Amino acid sequence: MKTLMDDAMIHLLLSSFLCSILVVSSSVDTISTAQSIRDGDTIVSAGGSFELGFFSPGNSKNWYVGIWYKKISNESKTVVWVANREAPLTNPSAGVLKVTQDGFLVLLNHTEDIIWFSNMSSRSSENNSVVAKLLDSGNLVLKGSNDQDVPENYIWQSFDYPSDTFLPGMKFGVDNVTGLARYLWSWTSNDDPAPGDYTYRMDPNGYPQYFLRKEDVKQFRSGPWNGIRFSGMPTIYSNPIYNFSFVMNQRETYFTYDLLNSSVVSRMVLNQIGVLQRMTWIEGSNSWVVHFTTEMTNCDMYAFCGPYGLCTVGNTPECNCLQGFEPKFPKDWGTDWSNGCVRRAALGCNNGDWFLKYSGVKVPDTHNSRYNVSMTIKECEAMCLKDCSCMAYANSDVNAGGSGCLLWFDELVDIREFTENGQDLYVRMAASELVIRQADHNGKKTTKIIVVSIVSTGTVMLVLGITFYMWKKKQKPKREGLKRHQGYHHKETTNEDLELPLFDLDTIVCATNNFAINNKLGEGGFGPVYKGTLEEGQEIAVKLLSKKSRQGDDEFKNEVICIAKLQHRNLVKLLGYCIQEEERILIYEYMPNNTLDSFIFDESRKMLLDWPKRFHIINGIARGLLYLHQDSRLRIIHRDLKGSNILLDSEMNPKISDFGLARVFGGNETEANTKRVVGTYGYMSPEYAIDGLFSVKSDVFSFGVLVLEIVSGKRNRGFCDPNHHLNLLGHAWRLYNEGRATELMDPPVQNSIHLQQVLRTIHVGLLCVQQCPEDRPNMSSAVLMLGGEGALAQPKQPGFFTERNLPEAKSSQSEDETFSANMVTITVLEAR
Numbered sequence: 001m002k003t004l005m006d007d008a009m010i011h012l013l014l015s016s017f018l019c020s021i022l023v024v025s026s027s028v029d030t031i032s033t034a035q036s037i038r039d040g041d042t043i044v045s046a047g048g049s050f051e052l053g054f055f056s057p058g059n060s061k062n063w064y065v066g067i068w069y070k071k072i073s074n075e076s077k078t079v080v081w082v083a084n085r086e087a088p089l090t091n092p093s094a095g096v097l098k099v100t101q102d103g104f105l106v107l108l109n110h111t112e113d114i115i116w117f118s119n120m121s122s123r124s125s126e127n128n129s130v131v132a133k134l135l136d137s138g139n140l141v142l143k144g145s146n147d148q149d150v151p152e153n154y155i156w157q158s159f160d161y162p163s164d165t166f167l168p169g170m171k172f173g174v175d176n177v178t179g180l181a182r183y184l185w186s187w188t189s190n191d192d193p194a195p196g197d198y199t200y201r202m203d204p205n206g207y208p209q210y211f212l213r214k215e216d217v218k219q220f221r222s223g224p225w226n227g228i229r230f231s232g233m234p235t236i237y238s239n240p241i242y243n244f245s246f247v248m249n250q251r252e253t254y255f256t257y258d259l260l261n262s263s264v265v266s267r268m269v270l271n272q273i274g275v276l277q278r279m280t281w282i283e284g285s286n287s288w289v290v291h292f293t294t295e296m297t298n299c300d301m302y303a304f305c306g307p308y309g310l311c312t313v314g315n316t317p318e319c320n321c322l323q324g325f326e327p328k329f330p331k332d333w334g335t336d337w338s339n340g341c342v343r344r345a346a347l348g349c350n351n352g353d354w355f356l357k358y359s360g361v362k363v364p365d366t367h368n369s370r371y372n373v374s375m376t377i378k379e380c381e382a383m384c385l386k387d388c389s390c391m392a393y394a395n396s397d398v399n400a401g402g403s404g405c406l407l408w409f410d411e412l413v414d415i416r417e418f419t420e421n422g423q424d425l426y427v428r429m430a431a432s433e434l435v436i437r438q439a440d441h442n443g444k445k446t447t448k449i450i451v452v453s454i455v456s457t458g459t460v461m462l463v464l465g466i467t468f469y470m471w472k473k474k475q476k477p478k479r480e481g482l483k484r485h486q487g488y489h490h491k492e493t494t495n496e497d498l499e500l501p502l503f504d505l506d507t508i509v510c511a512t513n514n515f516a517i518n519n520k521l522g523e524g525g526f527g528p529v530y531k532g533t534l535e536e537g538q539e540i541a542v543k544l545l546s547k548k549s550r551q552g553d554d555e556f557k558n559e560v561i562c563i564a565k566l567q568h569r570n571l572v573k574l575l576g577y578c579i580q581e582e583e584r585i586l587i588y589e590y591m592p593n594n595t596l597d598s599f600i601f602d603e604s605r606k607m608l609l610d611w612p613k614r615f616h617i618i619n620g621i622a623r624g625l626l627y628l629h630q631d632s633r634l635r636i637i638h639r640d641l642k643g644s645n646i647l648l649d650s651e652m653n654p655k656i657s658d659f660g661l662a663r664v665f666g667g668n669e670t671e672a673n674t675k676r677v678v679g680t681y682g683y684m685s686p687e688y689a690i691d692g693l694f695s696v697k698s699d700v701f702s703f704g705v706l707v708l709e710i711v712s713g714k715r716n717r718g719f720c721d722p723n724h725h726l727n728l729l730g731h732a733w734r735l736y737n738e739g740r741a742t743e744l745m746d747p748p749v750q751n752s753i754h755l756q757q758v759l760r761t762i763h764v765g766l767l768c769v770q771q772c773p774e775d776r777p778n779m780s781s782a783v784l785m786l787g788g789e790g791a792l793a794q795p796k797q798p799g800f801f802t803e804r805n806l807p808e809a810k811s812s813q814s815e816d817e818t819f820s821a822n823m824v825t826i827t828v829l830e831a832r
């Protein structure tokens with residue numbers, strides 16, 4: 001690529017011969033009134049972060065003026081802003097971008113017609129002509145050439161008119177004085193930056209909140225800012241990559257963020273299918289990694305349960321009426337929840353109305369709410385009680401025990417429960433709704449509420465004894481509600497008649513570009529894995545099984561269909577299979593974020609995994625494993641649980657892979673796959689590695705190793721410490737016994753807010769890797785221990801504590817046969 005100075009020089013020379021207009025000269029980050037930009041010219045911000053020029057996205061034949069990252073070394077441009085989104089140039093060589101004498105930035109076409117312009121201007125003065133300058137933040141500003149680069153001096157700035165990208169330093173919100181609304185508007189497609197279907201925008205009415213809309217229809221509501229995060233986005237945490245804040249004053253209301261390390265490249269994008277994602281550029285892998293996505297479960301869909309409905313992911317059904325309410329149309333309830341619920345007993349206004357507290361929820365739509373940030377919760381309650389149309393109240397700020405007052409004056413819409421980081425909401429109840437509150441034996445985490453309705457006739461009827469658990473599973477919901485971006489239809493749930501599609505070999509050859517080497521994702525124990533794209537655009541992972549399986553076609557097919565019935569959000573989903581000619585192929589969902597290994601052991605990518613994410617991953621793995629061990633209809637021992645067998649989806653949900661493959665292969669393992677049967681050193685329990693015995697407890701051991709690896713960011717195998725010869729397990733145990741367990745933590749995990757949880761997790765990890773299988777907990781206990789608060793047993797010495805008495809050489813392939821001789825109990829799967 002030519003350097004900028006070359007570009008500038010060439011143009012300088014050419015233009016002095018050919019045109020009267022002088023093209024970009026001395027300063028390469030500005031365009032002055034005397035200059036212009038044409039196809040091929042660019043300006044680059046002073047720090048070299050961003051570049052502005054003409055571009056044509058994807059396969060488009062149209063040309064646009066835009067800003068993209070200069071810093072990143074990827075050939076395809078990552079465009080962050082487009083000027084003429086709606087008015088493309090068909091012929092790039094004709095376009096001219098310039099600053100007019102009137103102080104407008106304009107884009108002219110072939111016929112010198114203005115096809116785009118900055119709609120604010122200021123006449124240049126004699127000594128301070130207007131220039132357009134590209135700042136290193138990616139902001140293109142118009143200002144006087146002698147003026148400082150500060151917002152007060154900007155006549156116009158591209159940050160006021162974002163495209164689909166929310167860059168650090170941008171203000172995402174509204175300016176109450178100018179009326180300017182800065183919001184995200186998705187592209188139509190990868191090839192077309194024209195405004196697409198989705199917008200994400202602040203609604204300043206009532207108490208401000210953001211809405212994701214498809215055209216005009218509300219899809220998702222962020223909920224109001226509660227002092228720490230948006231009420232409906234519990235997964236926003238303080239993290240090592242960016243800090244963020246929400247500003248609300250008379251002048252303006254906005255959300256903004258800054259990157260904490262100037263060498264990190266990270267952005268937030270509203271993509272074409274309406275998903276808001278944060279992505280960070282990973283230099284080593286030369287690609288963007290998604291590490292935050294708006295959740296899209298049914299419960300995240302705006303008003304899914306209708307007025308006074310409460311949505312809980314994982315419940316059947318997901319919608320329930322709030323206490324004291326009943327379905328408006330009982331007949332439809334169960335198929336359509338959108339009509340919501342109505343009160344059972346009329347409110348008495350000042351005659352004995354009271355408030356029922358809901359903990360851990362996303363507060364209702366604040367469109368029709370009022371607030372006062374200086375009130376206490378008591379004043380808030382009194383205020384709400386006084387006004388008969390006030391339906392609920394909550395703290396407007398949940399920091400430091402809560403402060404401020406938020407009042408709702410309309411139907412309560414779009415409430416959901418969260419497993420973490422929800423807040424308290426107090427809902428108005430009629431005097432006749434008597435409630436007995438009980439503290440559960442587990443303490444604060446579980447609240448049982450029993451509602452007894454006293455019917456007005458005086459007869460006391462026990463209408464309902466509803467027990468519900470505010471804190472259900474800690475499981476983060478997967479995007480199972482909105483199927484809109486799954487081109488491929490595959491029934492979820494426990495449908496007995498599940499039909500597993502049989503794929504045609506040609507389809508797979510085509511999808512993987514004939515198993516092209518650059519589509520190869522890796523080599524698993526059972527054969528290579530390729531990435532593929534089906535005609536409908538769905539991305540898949542294709543596992544070519546080695547041809548040694550001795551099963552007949554029908555047996556193979558039955559096995560595969562059987563395994564396809566194992567469905568859990570923490571297991572990789574089988575989409576189909578193929579038996580044709582010699583080939584046995586399994587088709588899985590594609591996991592964009594690759595393996596857990598590729599994150600936790602990578603110096604830069606590990607920064608993306610703060611503690612809440614790691615804890616989420618550990619819990620997910622535990623649940624997936626529990627399902628395999630206990631809950632699925634086939635009892636499965638994985639036997640090769642390790643970081644590279646845990647895949648991460650776009651939301652960093654962990655998915656166990658390769659489960660049940662041993663079953664497909666049956667008991668007749670051949671030499672080719674003994675390697676897999678042996679498992680992987682570093683993760684194998686002593687009784688398995690030495691005596692070839694395995695049970696669910698050997699999986700528990702591997703799980704414990706994974707837990708310690710995730711916390712520490714270090715591999716068990718190959719771990720070394722200058723002070724001793726212990727492996728990671730021994731090291732962890734020693735630190736634990738010396739009361740120094742905190743030293744095990746990987747730097748991105750070191751956050752005092754979560755310290756207790758991290759220490760508890762290390763403790764559980766140590767319990768799982770104990771020497772004797774009988775001492776290790778089973779997976780259901782492990783899951784409970786991770787989520788609970790009760791006292792835990794003291795861990796005994798971990799397996800392989802005396803370490804390095806097991807010769808390293810045993811891990812090499814040459815030893816496989818010795819081990820496979822012990823592998824008599826190959827078929828570990830019991831049908832239930």
Ligand SMILES: *[C@@H]1O[C@H](CO)[C@@H](O)[C@H](O)[C@H]1NC(C)=O
Nearest residue numbers: 090109110111112113114115
């Ligand atoms: C230039 O833009 C004007 C106004 O949009 C349009 O009418 C004209 O056809 C365009 N000229 C060319 C060559 O595209």
Ligand SMILES: *[C@@H]1O[C@H](CO)[C@@H](O)[C@H](O)[C@H]1NC(C)=O
Nearest residue numbers: 083117118119120161180181
């Ligand atoms: C400026 O243009 C934007 C679209 O590019 C439009 O939304 C906005 O209303 C315009 N402002 C004025 C003052 O014309």
Ligand SMILES: *[C@@H]1O[C@H](CO)[C@@H](O)[C@H](O)[C@H]1NC(C)=O
Nearest residue numbers: 124125126127128129144146
């Ligand atoms: C422009 O600069 C000249 C000399 O530098 C000065 O005499 C003149 O007053 C300036 N004009 C304005 C409008 O500031």
Ligand SMILES: *[C@@H]1O[C@H](CO)[C@@H](O)[C@H](O)[C@H]1NC(C)=O
Nearest residue numbers: 176177204249250251252253
């Ligand atoms: C916006 O300004 C108006 C009057 O200028 C004021 O009444 C209103 O409270 C302001 N909005 C916010 C959110 O501060």
Ligand SMILES: *[C@@H]1O[C@H](CO)[C@@H](O)[C@H](O)[C@H]1NC(C)=O
Nearest residue numbers: 242243244245246256257258
């Ligand atoms: C992030 O932290 C820095 C340094 O503490 C501070 O100057 C900046 O204002 C913060 N940014 C946001 C958006 O909170």
Ligand SMILES: *[C@@H]1O[C@H](CO)[C@@H](O)[C@H](O)[C@H]1NC(C)=O
Nearest residue numbers: 260261262263264603604607
């Ligand atoms: C910033 O990031 C770079 C690259 O990821 C890293 O080398 C550097 O140590 C980081 N700086 C700080 C202060 O964390």
Ligand SMILES: *[C@@H]1O[C@H](CO)[C@@H](O)[C@H](O)[C@H]1NC(C)=O
Nearest residue numbers: 074075076285286287288289
């Ligand atoms: C450029 O980045 C994209 C998106 O992250 C990635 O898919 C592609 O492989 C990268 N291209 C190169 C040449 O590395």
Ligand SMILES: *[C@@H]1O[C@H](CO)[C@@H](O)[C@H](O)[C@H]1NC(C)=O
Nearest residue numbers: 371372373374375376379405
């Ligand atoms: C907010 O509440 C405080 C404390 O109760 C009160 O003094 C103040 O007048 C209230 N403000 C408004 C605008 O109602």
